[in-house]
Amino acid sequence: MIPIIYDLAEAAHILGFSESYLRSKLRDRTFAGMKRAGRWAMTEAQIEAAIESMCIEARPADPPSPSGLSKRSRLARRLNSQKGA
Numbered sequence: 001m002i003p004i005i006y007d008l009a010e011a012a013h014i015l016g017f018s019e020s021y022l023r024s025k026l027r028d029r030t031f032a033g034m035k036r037a038g039r040w041a042m043t044e045a046q047i048e049a050a051i052e053s054m055c056i057e058a059r060p061a062d063p064p065s066p067s068g069l070s071k072r073s074r075l076a077r078r079l080n081s082q083k084g085a
Helices: 008-017 017-029 044-054 071-084
Strands: 006-007 034-036 039-043
Touching: 006 008, 008 017, 008 039, 008 044, 017 039, 039 044
Parallel strands: none
Antiparallel strands: 006 039, 034 039
């Protein structure tokens, strides 16, 4: 099957970038692309790979504190107790 090929403007629109930003990312090989007649283009698979490379995994939530206070509240309590002492 022949892949769908998007020119730079279409790929930039899909990715939500400006053309100049996408061009720089293609030039420095952050994203995969190809040149057709001296102009940058990307296949659908390359656009999907670019999207995947920008994704980060979510951090698991911190377990609740045994005291039931947030880090900021524990800090405030500690600082207030030092002022009073």
